[in-house]
Amino acid sequence: MKCPFCAGPSHVVDTREVSEAIRRRRECDGCRQRFTTYERVSAANLQVVKGDGRREDFSRDKLVHGLRLACAKRPISTDAVEGIAADIEGQLYRLGRSEVPSEVIGELVMDRLQSLDDVAYVRFASVYRRFTDLGVLADEIERLREMKERERAQRDQMALDL
Numbered sequence: 001m002k003c004p005f006c007a008g009p010s011h012v013v014d015t016r017e018v019s020e021a022i023r024r025r026r027e028c029d030g031c032r033q034r035f036t037t038y039e040r041v042s043a044a045n046l047q048v049v050k051g052d053g054r055r056e057d058f059s060r061d062k063l064v065h066g067l068r069l070a071c072a073k074r075p076i077s078t079d080a081v082e083g084i085a086a087d088i089e090g091q092l093y094r095l096g097r098s099e100v101p102s103e104v105i106g107e108l109v110m111d112r113l114q115s116l117d118d119v120a121y122v123r124f125a126s127v128y129r130r131f132t133d134l135g136v137l138a139d140e141i142e143r144l145r146e147m148k149e150r151e152r153a154q155r156d157q158m159a160l161d162l
């Protein structure tokens with residue numbers, strides 16, 4: 001990397017991972033000025049492998065769109081939706097792979113929605129897992145309800161322990 005001040009060669013003095021990027025502090029071998037660079041994995045470099053084996057470029061817009069549909073008319077702010085999309089995008093890049101199966105993205109989204117909003121979660125899961133009959137969907141809702149009840153019981157237990 002050329003020094004932006006004198007165009008001489010530089011070396012890395014510190015490397016740190018920040019959200020979605022690698023931050024490097026560099027020092028010029030000539031003029032000794034320090035500067036910072038950020039390396040990002042370009043979105044175009046991340047391919048999503050669909051269930052049928054087809055590949056397409058990862059699209060953050062598509063992810064946001066899917067989240068918005070799931071969160072429609074729920075008490076979830078646009079900022080929260082954008083934040084989840086940014087987090088998931090960051091997680092995907094940190095995997096450091098050029099290809100990611102679509103299921104991995106689906107699971108990451110479901111993890112987030114599950115703790116955020118039951119309705120949004122079930123909506124997303126019903127589309128994503130393509131529940132073909134309502135029985136499967138009902139099972140999923142029941143499983144979710146039981147899990148929440150267990151969590152509540154655990155919280156109550158913890159409150160008693162205090």
Ligand SMILES: [Zn+2]
Nearest residue numbers: 003006028031
């Ligand atoms: Zn320099």
